Amino acid sequence: MNPIGSLLEVKNVVFGGRNITIVVLKGVSFGSIINSFVVATISTLITTAIGIAIALILPLYDFPGKSILRNLAIVPLFAAPFASGYVVKKFFDWRYGLLSYVINDVIGIPLRIGFESFAGVILSEVLSLYVIVYLNVSAAINSIDYTLIEQALNLGSSFRKILRDIIIHLSMPGIAAGASLTFILSIEDIANPIIFKEDRLIAYEIFRSFQDPTTGSRSPGAIFMTILIILISLGVFIGIRRYVSYKRYAAITRGFKPLKPLKLSRKGIALVYLFILPFLLFASIPQIGVFILAFSTRWYEPLPEGFTLKNFAAFVDDKIVFTAIRNSIVYSLTALAIIAFMSILIAYSSARIKGSLSYFLDTLATIPIAVPGIAIASGFFLLFTSPPFRGTLFDPVLFSPGTAITIAYTVRRLPFMVRAVYAGIQQVAVELEEAALNLGASRFKAFTSAVLPLMALHILGGTLVAFVYCLSETSVGVILGGLKGVSVGHAAPITFIMQDYLETLYGTQIVGALGAILIILQVIATVTSSAILRGYVVIGVR
Amino acid sequence: MGFVDILNVTKKFGNVVALDNVTLSIDRGEIFAVLGPSGCGKTTLLRIIAGLELPDSGKIIINGVDVTYEKPQKRRAVMVFQNWALWPHMTVFENIAYGLKIRGVSRNEIVKKVRWVLELVKLEGLEDRYPHQLSGGQQQRVALARALVVEPELLLLDEPLSNLDARLRIEMRDELRSLIKKLGITAIYVTHDQEEAMVVADRIAVMNRGRVMQVGTPSEIFFKPKDLFVATFIGRANVIRGVAEKIENEIVYAKVNDKLIVGLKSSEDLSIGDSIAIVVRPQFIKLGCRGDEDNIFIGRVLSSKAIGLLTEVKIDTPIGILTVAVTGLYQKDISSAVDICFDKENVYIFRYEEVSF
Numbered sequence: 001m002n003p004i005g006s007l008l009e010v011k012n013v014v015f016g017g018r019n020i021t022i023v024v025l026k027g028v029s030f031g032s033i034i035n036s037f038v039v040a041t042i043s044t045l046i047t048t049a050i051g052i053a054i055a056l057i058l059p060l061y062d063f064p065g066k067s068i069l070r071n072l073a074i075v076p077l078f079a080a081p082f083a084s085g086y087v088v089k090k091f092f093d094w095r096y097g098l099l100s101y102v103i104n105d106v107i108g109i110p111l112r113i114g115f116e117s118f119a120g121v122i123l124s125e126v127l128s129l130y131v132i133v134y135l136n137v138s139a140a141i142n143s144i145d146y147t148l149i150e151q152a153l154n155l156g157s158s159f160r161k162i163l164r165d166i167i168i169h170l171s172m173p174g175i176a177a178g179a180s181l182t183f184i185l186s187i188e189d190i191a192n193p194i195i196f197k198e199d200r201l202i203a204y205e206i207f208r209s210f211q212d213p214t215t216g217s218r219s220p221g222a223i224f225m226t227i228l229i230i231l232i233s234l235g236v237f238i239g240i241r242r243y244v245s246y247k248r249y250a251a252i253t254r255g256f257k258p259l260k261p262l263k264l265s266r267k268g269i270a271l272v273y274l275f276i277l278p279f280l281l282f283a284s285i286p287q288i289g290v291f292i293l294a295f296s297t298r299w300y301e302p303l304p305e306g307f308t309l310k311n312f313a314a315f316v317d318d319k320i321v322f323t324a325i326r327n328s329i330v331y332s333l334t335a336l337a338i339i340a341f342m343s344i345l346i347a348y349s350s351a352r353i354k355g356s357l358s359y360f361l362d363t364l365a366t367i368p369i370a371v372p373g374i375a376i377a378s379g380f381f382l383l384f385t386s387p388p389f390r391g392t393l394f395d396p397v398l399f400s401p402g403t404a405i406t407i408a409y410t411v412r413r414l415p416f417m418v419r420a421v422y423a424g425i426q427q428v429a430v431e432l433e434e435a436a437l438n439l440g441a442s443r444f445k446a447f448t449s450a451v452l453p454l455m456a457l458h459i460l461g462g463t464l465v466a467f468v469y470c471l472s473e474t475s476v477g478v479i480l481g482g483l484k485g486v487s488v489g490h491a492a493p494i495t496f497i498m499q500d501y502l503e504t505l506y507g508t509q510i511v512g513a514l515g516a517i518l519i520i521l522q523v524i525a526t527v528t529s530s531a532i533l534r535g536y537v538v539i540g541v542r
Numbered sequence: 543m544g545f546v547d548i549l550n551v552t553k554k555f556g557n558v559v560a561l562d563n564v565t566l567s568i569d570r571g572e573i574f575a576v577l578g579p580s581g582c583g584k585t586t587l588l589r590i591i592a593g594l595e596l597p598d599s600g601k602i603i604i605n606g607v608d609v610t611y612e613k614p615q616k617r618r619a620v621m622v623f624q625n626w627a628l629w630p631h632m633t634v635f636e637n638i639a640y641g642l643k644i645r646g647v648s649r650n651e652i653v654k655k656v657r658w659v660l661e662l663v664k665l666e667g668l669e670d671r672y673p674h675q676l677s678g679g680q681q682q683r684v685a686l687a688r689a690l691v692v693e694p695e696l697l698l699l700d701e702p703l704s705n706l707d708a709r710l711r712i713e714m715r716d717e718l719r720s721l722i723k724k725l726g727i728t729a730i731y732v733t734h735d736q737e738e739a740m741v742v743a744d745r746i747a748v749m750n751r752g753r754v755m756q757v758g759t760p761s762e763i764f765f766k767p768k769d770l771f772v773a774t775f776i777g778r779a780n781v782i783r784g785v786a787e788k789i790e791n792e793i794v795y796a797k798v799n800d801k802l803i804v805g806l807k808s809s810e811d812l813s814i815g816d817s818i819a820i821v822v823r824p825q826f827i828k829l830g831c832r833g834d835e836d837n838i839f840i841g842r843v844l845s846s847k848a849i850g851l852l853t854e855v856k857i858d859t860p861i862g863i864l865t866v867a868v869t870g871l872y873q874k875d876i877s878s879a880v881d882i883c884f885d886k887e888n889v890y891i892f893r894y895e896e897v898s899f
Contacts, residue, residue: 431627434594437614438621439641439692449640453631 003028005117015095020110022094027118029200033228036202039118040187043125047186048179050126051133054276055171056163058134059141063264063272072280076131078522080290080515081474082498085195086508087289088115088124090299101302120196125186127283132185133178140174141167146259159262180240184233188372190475194499202229203475206374210381210479226378230371237370287519293512311513314506319488321510324497328477331402331493332470335409339417340463342410347421348447352430362418369415373475376411380404381480400491401480408476413466420465424458425451461529468525472518474499494518543606545570545728546591546696551600553586553752560586561597562752568730568745573722575731575743579775583752584732585624588698591730592621604696620694624701626685628673634660634684635669641692659691662721679710686718690725697722697729703738715741736776740764748772767808770892773821780827780864782820783894786812794891796820798861804836805889817894824867826888829855835883842879846872857882 009024029035058070091098094114103109115123144167152162193204202225209222264272293299297306314321342365350362368376384394384404396404428451436446474495481496492500498514501507544567553561560583568574576584589595591602593614602610609617620641628637635656642652660666663683673681682702689697702718703711719742722729733739739746740760747757748771756768767773774781784798789807796803796818803820812818831838841859848854853872857864859882866882874880 429625429627431623431625432629434592434614435621435623435627435629435688436640436644438592438594438619439688440615440644441640442615445644450629454629 003030005029015112018110020104020112022112022114024094024114024116025119026116027122029118032200032202032205032225035118035200036187036229037232039121039125039201040183043122043129043186044179044183046122046126047130047182048133048175050130050279051178051182052137052171052175054130054134054280055137055141055174056167057264057272057276059138059259060163060167060261061264061268062261063269065273065277069272069277069280072277072284073134074131075280075284075287076128077135077526078287078519079128079472080287080512080518081472081477081495082191082195082502083290083293083511083515084128084286085124085192086502086511087286087293088127089120089195090289091285092120092123096300096302098302105302117196117198121189121192121198121201124192124195124286125189127286129182129185130283132181133175136174136178136181137171138174140171142259144170144259149259176240176243180236183236184370184372187232188229188374188475190374190478191499194478195502203372203374206378207479210378210483222378223382226375230375233370233372233375234367290512290515290519293509294516296509296512299508299512308509311509312517314510314513315517318510320486320490321497321501321514323488323490324492324494327402327491328471328493328495331406331409332467334406335413335470336463336467338406338410339414339466340459342414343417343421343462344459346414347418347425348451351422351425352433365418366415368411373408373412373473374479376408377404377476377479380408381483396480396483401483402491405476405480405491405493408480409470409473412473412476413470416469417462417466420458420462421455424455424462427458428454464525464529468518468521471521543603544568545572545605546574546730547601547603548587548591549601549603551587551590551597551602553583553590553595553597559752561590564600564749564752564754566747566754566757568728570728571726572744573719573729573731573742575733575739575746576749577733577736577739577746577776578749579734582749584734584749585700587749588621588700588730588732591696592619592698593617594621618692618695619698620689620692620696621698621700622685622689622702624704626681626702626705628681628684628688630673632672633669634665634671634673634676637673637684638669638688638691641688645692655691656687659687662690663687678706679714682706682714686721690721690727694727697727699729699731701733702731704733704735711735711738718742748775750775767821767890769809770819770821770895773808773890773892778824778865778867780822780824780862782822782862782864784818784820784861786814786816786818786891789814793886794818796891801839801860803861803889804886805891806887808890809893812891812893819892819894821890821892822864822884822888824854824865827864827866827882827884829857829866829868829872829880829882831881831883836886837889838881838883840879841882843874843876845876846874848872 005026005028007026007028009026010021012019012021015022030038054073058066058073090096092113092115094100094112097114100112100114104112148166149162152166153159157165188203190203190207193199193201194207198204199208206222206225206229209219292304294311295307295309296304297308297310299305315325316322346361346365349358381396381404383389385397389395391398393399394403432450432454433446436450437443441449471494473493477493477495478499481492482500484491486492486497486500494514498511501511546568548564548566551561551564552559564583564587576587578584586595590597593609593612597610600610601608604617604619629640632640638656638659639652642655647655656669660669663686665680665683665687668676668680673684676684682705686702703714706714715738731739731742743760745757745759746763748755748763750771756763756772758766763772763776767776773779782798782803784796784803786794787797787802788795789812792807794805794807794812796805798820805820828835839859839861841857841864844856844858844863846853846855848871851869853868853870855866855868855872857866857880864882
């Protein structure tokens with residue numbers, strides 16, 4: 001198999017009338033399938049290493065400025081579809097990128113650095129996905145009972161040995177979960193390949209097949225790619241779940257003592273400020289950049305130009321954008337109502353009624369975690385454009401993509417909501433419900449009076465997050481959103497318009513403004529839901 | 543036939559037998575304790591009576607009605623949970639009134655009944671508080687009040703005092719007994735605390751590994767244990783291993799290290815030559831004997847430890863190291879010689895078996 005292209009391009013060129021050296025990291029192509037594997041694997045490896053490193057520092061050590069770093073570390077969680085990736089590209093373009101501008105034009109070094117093609121996609125993935133590994137690993141570390149560490153210290157073990165023998169071992173489920181999720185998100189990612197114009201990846205090939213919806217998406221090639229991506233993701237998901245279940249260590253200690261962070265040595269502090277802080281700032285570039293893009297009149301040259309609020313005014317003035325926002329809100333709210341209802345039913349039945357049916361329901365609701373958005377979108381497209389759905393309100397081509405998008409949002413977000421509601425039910429001791437039954441209440445009455453009020457905040461927190469993530473759902477939006485075309489009164493959601501407007505003269509800034517709003521909404525939803533969930537203490541039970 | 547009859551109830555969780563053919567009969571107005579170590583099946587039994595679990599086989603009959611497969615809401619067997627299960631989003635009043643509301647009792651009647659029960663459990667004035675604003679003892683009373691207010695036919699108590707501190711537990715167990723007796727309710731009281739069972743209950747069923755080992759009054763259980771498990775689980779006991787040398791009616795002569803011990807035959811099927819366990823409680827061993835007592839041995843003091851009103855003395859004797867409970871302080875020097883003796887009526891002799899709790 002002969003690879004096409006070059007991994008690294010180093011050449012001397014004349015740029016802006018000066019002789020300079022350009023170093024551009026690109027990557028070679030082995031064909032879409034292998035390319036997707038390679039990109040996802042490299043992204044996962046780098047992301048996992050960085051995520052673990054940060055997760056081993058932040059929860060375990062105390063040092064000046066820790067809370068700032070902790071907040072910085074979760075910034076990439078708040079992603080603006082297309083806008084974040086666009087900023088990464090803008091920063092690392094060797095011609096008009098800010099980095100090369102600083103090195104070459106400001107400092108005067110005759111060198112310009114760029115990331116393109118696969119390397120650009122990988123860079124953008126790493127910057128946005130390390131946070132998933134970090135959060136999973138730190139959650140695993142935070143759930144370690146500190147008495148286990150105290151026992152090891154008490155037996156004379158050094159902290160380094162404890163890190164190696166206890167902490168890493170007990171964090172393995174978190175590491176595995178974070179890495180597998182990263183792999184799945186990376187292989188199904190569609191926004192970064194579109195931004196870096198890298199079409200030699202499975203996700204892009206599927207997306208491209210929808211450019212001609214009447215024939216392309218039904219081509220055997222596109223269907224094969226869709227099935228392949230489902231199989232890869234499911235394989236990874238099931239494999240990791242099995243591994244995690246083997247590695248899940250039962251807590252045999254009574255009670256739980258939270259971790260007590262150690263004081264970081266001066267050397268350690270120096271390392272944190274030399275490596276971790278710069279990386280976290282670096283990883284926040286996309287988010288900071290989205291806000292700069294949102295308020296600038298133009299950002300084509302390395303530096304953004306002007307300051308304006310006009311990009312936000314387009315939400316009302318630009319009929320296409322206005323309709324997209326309205327569509328997204330309608331689809332998301334409808335999906336949310338279904339998600340909330342279904343997740344309560346599923347989570348309750350799997351928490352309380354032990355049996356094969358509840359297990360089946362729970363598994364069915366959880367599987368979509370592993371099914372990429374593009375596969376779900378393609379699947380619904382194929383289903384709803386075929387009899388008996390063809391021509392009905394489900395048909396995204398002949399009727400409107402709205403129904404299919406709403407259903408796809410529901411399926412995509414249901415697993416997360418089921419987990420949130422399930423966690424809520426777990427917080428309510430079963431005895432509280434049994435006490436109601438025992439006093440003569442029916443099961444429905446016992447649920448509504450003794451259980452529902454106690455888990456209401458979990459449902460609220462879950463719906464808030466689900467709503468925002470429906471709004472920023474990318475793959476479903478870009479694949480199904482434009483099937484009826486984009487004109488006044490169109491049915492496309494925000495994310496489709498973001499992709500459509502990207503790299504147009506004024507549209508890019510509007511994409512930035514939409515991205516900024518989505519980031520703000522994500523921050524509000526996350527902060528509010530975590531505040532209400534943490535602030536509510538169920539007293540007298542477990 | 544009793545007020546509550548539990549007939550041949552068996553329950554398995556996977557391969558684990560939680561209840562093994564359990565049969566019990568509880569009289570009306572009786573406080574009946576189910577006592578046993580953790581995992582012996584006592585809570586499972588209570589949950590089956592409440593209808594929160596279904597048995598694999600057997601029957602539950604309450605007041606002559608077979609309720610084995612009746613829904614929990616339909617039974618008039620109200621439970622006080624181990625963790626009290628107070629709804630944290632409801633006030634004391636709302637918690638107590640819940641069962642009455644479900645039964646469609648009028649608002650005025652609810653207020654009257656809640657006041658009555660609050661007075662009964664001495665919680666007047668706390669009706670507007672939330673559970674987290676109450677002390678452990680007060681929370682326990684609310685849980686009890688919530689059960690009592692619906693005037694149950696049968697009160698089920700699942701280790702209701704286990705979450706209280708030792709002092710409060712002692713206070714509450716007396717109160718609980720007098721309250722239940724005052725109302726004349728039949729109660730089944732599950733506990734792992736033998737002292738609690740002895741104080742609260744009229745009769746006790748001792749359970750181990752899903753089986754009922756003995757049923758009797760507290761004094762029967764203590765003074766006439768039917769097997770080695772009951773003898774060693776209830777109260778403290780010295781267990782000495784030996785061989786049955788001679789059996790005369792209900793008296794057994796046992797050989798231990800060439801010494802003879804005489805005691806009561808406590809296992810039905812004991813024969814000469816059997817490997818036996820001889821059980822003597824520390825409080826029945828006397829230090830310093832007159833010479834006409836049974837089972838006299840010379841020993842040496844190994845240690846003595848004052849525990850409140852008693853002193854626990856360890857004595858090295860020819861039949862093994864024995865623990866002796868002496869009232870007040872014991873001031874003999876370590877290693878000094880001492881006579882010990884114990885009456886044959888206080889020695890239980892069982893066929894030897896491995897006992898695990």
